[in-house]
Amino acid sequence: MSIWSQLIPEFSFEQVFVEPWTDFLDPFIWIFLMGFFVTAACGFLGTFIVWRRMALVGDAISHSVLPGLVIAFLVSQSRDTLPMFLGAVGAGVLTTGLIEVIHQKSRIKTDAALGIVFTTLFAIGVVLVSIYGENVDLDTDCVLYGEIEHVTLEPLSSVFGLFEAPGSVLRMGVVSLLVVGLVILFYRPLVVSSFDPGLARSMGMNPAVVHHALMSLLAIVVVSSFEAVGAVLVIAMLIFPGTTASLLSDRLPVILGITLVIALLGSLLGMHFALWLDISTAGAISTVIFGMFLLAWILAPRRGLLWRAFR
Numbered sequence: 001m002s003i004w005s006q007l008i009p010e011f012s013f014e015q016v017f018v019e020p021w022t023d024f025l026d027p028f029i030w031i032f033l034m035g036f037f038v039t040a041a042c043g044f045l046g047t048f049i050v051w052r053r054m055a056l057v058g059d060a061i062s063h064s065v066l067p068g069l070v071i072a073f074l075v076s077q078s079r080d081t082l083p084m085f086l087g088a089v090g091a092g093v094l095t096t097g098l099i100e101v102i103h104q105k106s107r108i109k110t111d112a113a114l115g116i117v118f119t120t121l122f123a124i125g126v127v128l129v130s131i132y133g134e135n136v137d138l139d140t141d142c143v144l145y146g147e148i149e150h151v152t153l154e155p156l157s158s159v160f161g162l163f164e165a166p167g168s169v170l171r172m173g174v175v176s177l178l179v180v181g182l183v184i185l186f187y188r189p190l191v192v193s194s195f196d197p198g199l200a201r202s203m204g205m206n207p208a209v210v211h212h213a214l215m216s217l218l219a220i221v222v223v224s225s226f227e228a229v230g231a232v233l234v235i236a237m238l239i240f241p242g243t244t245a246s247l248l249s250d251r252l253p254v255i256l257g258i259t260l261v262i263a264l265l266g267s268l269l270g271m272h273f274a275l276w277l278d279i280s281t282a283g284a285i286s287t288v289i290f291g292m293f294l295l296a297w298i299l300a301p302r303r304g305l306l307w308r309a310f311r
Contacts, residue, residue, distance in 0.1 A: 009277060016276045027152040028271065030169050034151050035267035035285050037172040038225045041179045042234060043241025043259040045221055047252075048183075048214065050242045052194050056111070057096065060118030061215065062222045062234045064095040066125025069223065074132060084223055092219025093212065095121060148281045175224045182217065183256070190214070191252060236286040240293050241266070247296040247303050262292055 020028040049055060065088040072087025095117055102113035156164035165173075183190065189210050193200040197207040225234045245258035270285030277284070298305050 011276060016272050020272070020275060030151045030166050031148060031281060032267055032271050033165075034148055034169050034172060035271060035281065036263055037169070037176045038148075038234075039237050039241065039263035039267055039285060039289070040260055041172070041176040041221045042225060042237035043245075043263050044176075044183060044256060045179050045214075045218055046238035047242035047245070047255060047259055048190055048194055049218065050239060050246070055239050056114055057099070057215070059235050059238075060095050060099070060114050060121075061092045061219055062238070063118045064121035064125070065091045065219060065223050067091060067121055067128055068094075068125075070125055070128040070132065074128075085220055088219045088223030089216050091121065092215055092222070096212065096215045172224050175221060179217065179221060186210075233282045233286045236289065240286070240289045244289070244293040244296045247293075247300040262289060266292065 046055075049057065068087035068089075068091025069084055070087075072083045072090075076083035098117045099110065099113045102108055102116060103110045106113075108116070151166045151168050154166035154168060157167045157170060158164050159170065189200065189205050192203065193205060193207040193210045200207045200210070222234055225237070241259045241262045242255070244262055245255040248258055249255050266285050266289040270288040271281055273279075273288055274281040274284035296304070299307075301307055
């Protein structure tokens with residue numbers, strides 16, 4: 001038996017691509033939908049985060065929400081959506097506020113202030129989980145990598161008597177629709193304040209309010225995605241879809257549309273990839289999306305490496 005056969009399982013198209021949708025539709029449809037909702041919400045919002053050159057702020061918030069989650073649970077003694085959201089939003093706003101205060105009140109640059117804040121808050125969160133782990137019902141593996149497969153173990157909740165779905169899938173679906181709806185509703189202030197804050201002020205907009213609202217929405221998306229993909233992989237889903245789409249188009253509406261297509265394909269192929277290799281679904285989705293980024297980087301018209309080499 002060769003070393004490759006030991007490392008890579010035998011591939012069966014029927015088992016990997018057909019049986020999940022014929023024999024095991026009930027569990028796999030929820031895994032796919034959860035992956036799509038997480039990737040779509042993160043990618044849609046992450047496009048603006050990347051265009052604002054704040055990708056590492058998304059990284060900081062994705063780590064710093066951990067102490068907010070733990071403190072929210074210790075105060076409320078509940079893992080319900082509302083206290084978790086409030087804890088995450090509070091931690092996210094605290095993160096951005098501390099970064100700005102350290103940068104403005106000292107000679108420390110923004111990137112160093114960001115590193116100081118998010119590593120400190122994440123370390124505090126890990127310490128709190130270690131101390132109160134039995135009460136908080138969180139573990140560091142779940143925090144870092146997530147367990148998207150656990151949605152299949154949740155009881156089904158009815159939606160107005162029309163259909164039933166796991167509660168976390170419903171919540172993530174609502175959050176995804178909220179993100180898309182708010183971006184469409186406040187598209188103009190987001191775009192103007194992202195590219196030219198001075199122009200936004202002259203037009204009567206408040207870039208600071210837009211900034212903090214975006215950070216608060218980012219915190220909500222991150223905490224909603226936390227259980228599924230964890231603090232590490234949520235960063236990839238915030239950055240890769242938007243950056244990949246930016247290689248394929250210059251127009252922001254087209255980029256946002258491509259981001260949703262990447263979320264759909266990444267979730268679908270990642271789920272089958274994980275089934276074939278028997279690995280983490282969240283990790284497989286992130287790997288597939290990274291593969292899409294590499295393809296776009298190499299083959300994209302005008303911006304791809306091959307296009308620029310043979311132009």
